[in-house]
Amino acid sequence: DIVMTQSPDSLAVSLGERATINCKSSRSVLYSSNNKNYLAWYQQKPGQPPKLLIYWASTRESGVPDRFSGSGSGTDFSLTISSLQAEDVAVYYCQQYYSTPPTFGGGTKVEIK
Amino acid sequence: EVQLVESGGGLVQPGRSLRLSCATSGFNFDDYAMHWVRQAPGKGLEWVSGISWNSDSRDYADSVKGRFTISRDNANNSLYLEMKSLRAEDTAVYYCAKDPSGGDGSGYYYFDYWGQGTPVTVSS
Numbered sequence: 001d002i003v004m005t006q007s008p009d010s011l012a013v014s015l016g017e018r019a020t021i022n023c024k025s026s027r028s029v030l031y032s033s034n035n036k037n038y039l040a041w042y043q044q045k046p047g048q049p050p051k052l053l054i055y056w057a058s059t060r061e062s063g064v065p066d067r068f069s070g071s072g073s074g075t076d077f078s079l080t081i082s083s084l085q086a087e088d089v090a091v092y093y094c095q096q097y098y099s100t101p102p103t104f105g106g107g108t109k110v111e112i113k
Numbered sequence: 114e115v116q117l118v119e120s121g122g123g124l125v126q127p128g129r130s131l132r133l134s135c136a137t138s139g140f141n142f143d144d145y146a147m148h149w150v151r152q153a154p155g156k157g158l159e160w161v162s163g164i165s166w167n168s169d170s171r172d173y174a175d176s177v178k179g180r181f182t183i184s185r186d187n188a189n190n191s192l193y194l195e196m197k198s199l200r201a202e203d204t205a206v207y208y209c210a211k212d213p214s215g216g217d218g219s220g221y222y223y224f225d226y227w228g229q230g231t232p233v234t235v236s237s
Contacts, residue, residue: 038221040223049229050227052223052224052226055213097223100163100172101172101175102160102222103160104157104158105157
């Protein structure tokens with residue numbers, strides 16, 4: 001199985017500041033035949049199900065604010081919130097879907113400083 | 114509007130069985146692969162099982178293989194998870210999740226819509 005490792009475990013950022021979450025996979029999730037990274041990011045607020053933010057490592061899901069962006073390739077990825085808002089307080093997960101079973105990172109909790 | 118509504122969770126003794134259901138609406142159910150993902154209390158997310166649009170392909174996490182069975186009823190827009198020989202470590206909220214892939218293929222195995230989840234507690 002591909003192991004997904006997120007860092008940091010938690011992050012406290014001031015309102016309006018940038019937050020960056022890292023995700024590393026134990027094997028490359030870049031599929032060479034289509035040059036796509038099989039990596040998604042989710043946001044989970046307390047008491048709610050996860051919500052898809054980003055897929056193919058950098059494609060924003062419809063309706064997701066453009067302050068959320070995904071980057072990276074191969075084994076190293078990042079989710080950036082360019083200007084943290086109060087409603088962004090949540091746990092964020094990365095997930096690879098390059099191979100079965102799909103696997104998630106352990107999550108990063110984002111809070112307001 | 115896409116809606117996924119899970120039901121069937123509850124308290125069950127170790128070794129017993131439980132069947133979860135997921136009623137869906139707002140999309141062409143028989144065009145998409147579907148999945149179950151679970152979350153133990155205070156823990157992260159774990160994919161449990163996935164099924165292709167036509168039920169030809171079914172996958173399971175090693176942790177549930179041989180004990181859980183995923184199925185779907187395209188006529189009734191519903192997804193199911195039959196859970197047998199339940200263990201304490203199966204205690205979790207179980208989410209039904211839609212795969213964004215359509216038509217042919219067994220799915221991409223990421224999840225664009227999620228239900229609210231149904232809690233399962235395995236305890237004596």
